[in-house]
Amino acid sequence: MDTLIELRNIVGEKNVKTDQIERLCYSRDMSVHEGIPDAIVYAKTTEQVSRILKLANDHDIKVIPRGSGTSTTGAVLACFGGMILDVSRMNKIKEINRKDGYAIVEPGVICQQLNNALAPSHFFPPDPGSATMASIGGMVSTNASGNRAIKYGATKDYILAMEVVLADGRVMRTGSIVPKTSSGYDLPHLFCRAEGTLGVMTEITVKILPMPEYIAFAQAWFPSVEEAGKAAEEIITSGIPLSSCEILDRFSIDVVNKAMGLNIPDNVECILFIEIDGNRHAVKENIQKIDRISKECNGLGNQWDDDPSKRLKMWAGRQGLVPSLSKIRRGAKIIPFVEDFGIPMSKIPETIRELQKIRDKYNFPIPIFGHIGDGNLHATLIIDGRNKEEWEKVKQIAQDFIDLTLKFKGTLTAEHGIGVAKAPFIHKELGLSHEVMKTIKKALDPKNILNPGKLGFDDTAKDIFDHFTYKEFVETPDQIQSFGQAVDNEIFACINCGFCRAGCPVFAQTELESENARGRVIMAYYLMKGNLEPSKEVADKFYLCTTCLNCKTTCPAGVMVSEIVEAGRRRLVEAGFLPEIHKTLIENMKTTGNPFGEPKEKRTDVFPST
Ligand SMILES: Cc1cc2nc3c(=O)[nH]c(=O)nc-3n(C[C@H](O)[C@H](O)[C@H](O)COP(=O)(O)OP(=O)(O)OC[C@H]3O[C@@H](n4cnc5c(N)ncnc54)[C@H](O)[C@@H]3O)c2cc1C
Ligand code: SF4
Ligand code: SF4
Structure with a gap:
């Protein structure tokens, strides 16, 4: 039987998509890479995932597991075709056990969704910047972490057990709900950081913690990076259990000053954003110690608060930095390459100085x-992304970043993972352990069906320009079908983060990527590149948008989706693709002056008679 028919038998007709529009909408993430799948399959149960993988393994079909698609590295892209196995609809919280300190979730449960369910008594500590959209399956696969990692660690520290479907379709349960086990190899952690290359998680048991009694937070200003670094080092090595310690250099301060009107004075070269939680009395004592250390390190003053409603304001500079970066130059945006390296804490000031030299x-x-x-x-x-000279520089800068990281015995990726973006360089960091990883991969997935091309296993990404999405813009700019500079810039400002999956009324009904803002921006992008031609189907997608602007409130890059949608509609209408219903409405307006096609004299009939 045809594999597509079999897939449809497993998950149902509407849960297998092979149309070009949907496939293109799954071809991008935040990276500079591109990979167009042959199909997207939405699974709802472990049994379905198991049957899908057995089928794929029997027929040598590549499978790329996917949560919310917020990957920054291309880890979630089908660079060699195959099917995207979308598990984002497996999003039930199955159990919360506060007494024993665990929660059992399906892989598509969103980090924020779990924390909302646990509040106010408990929380799931890993807090990536993408917590409002990252799925627990994706977080485990990349070992995601955030501001609180200094005290609470990363996702790996919260994995207790899981159910995983192996490449051949067998379902394995591994780990335990109890806090400790010495039963053989630690298999649950083998799937952490595996980026979907070893199996598909269908259930995850995570550790949860009681909410701390008291939280205080501060902004600490310093006249230099070195003095800020020294203060941070002394605070941490003196045993003060900070729950967050973030740093911003002067360049970043200038960005937020300008974009957010923050007025941080010129003599502040570096800011530390500090948070400390725990027993109220102990926190207050530690605040005094922190103030003393800051003073000894020539700090320019620490501003403290403990009112949760003021936290956002106090941390505005840090929280607002990433969105502000997209506004420095419209059309230019954050490009992740070696953007999340990790180095020993004591080397941070030196590293920052080296980076400033670069x-x-x-x-x-x-x-x-x-x-x-x-x-x-x-x-x-x-x-x-359209500028050739900038790309040439970026390639050299990326190499300098890598050399610097390895010089300090650091890691090329502290939280985002390898994917395609870091695949060309990762062997340099991992050495023999990379070979051992390949052996494990071969043992668990001998046909290499699971997320091939990732983690640098098969040498398919040798250069940052492999699977490069901006090729046409850089090499043949004259063939780009521009929407005009302003709209093109909006399309380029989109970082494909998918945060706009939340709040889109159309997506809430249909759960199709092509029917949220990210999908529409991607369609406009491909209309520019020429991969997508205007058609009735594309017009239907653009006209389904209600232009409600909900996506503007969730968008970290402030993308004007409504302007992109309007430009897309204009192009589609010019190409002769106006949806039938709109043709009727326009015709009615022309002939009767109202969209309903009713004669003028009947206009008042809609009002009830008195
Ligand atoms: C604006 C922005 C900010 C970010 N900030 C942070 C941050 O602060 N810290 C951080 O760590 N990361 C951050 N990220 C990166 C990203 O959000 C995380 O890597 C996140 O964990 C990915 O979750 P996801 O559900 O989107 O996974 P996806 O992107 O869908 O997938 C990521 C990887 O996991 C695999 N995968 C997904 N589900 C499964 C499953 N059920 N079984 C097996 N494999 C699976 C995929 O194959 C892929 O390799 C950020 C991303 C964006 C866009
Ligand atoms: S403007 Fe369109 S894409 Fe954005 S939230 Fe509304 S319906 Fe969704
Ligand atoms: S429109 Fe905004 S929220 Fe949506 S993917 Fe693009 S940058 Fe992210």
């Missing part, structure tokens, strides 16, 4: 910020 050497805007407390720096590149 910034000067290439005369390139590189804001430097990150989680100083766990040695995780983000030196992000803001570039216009």
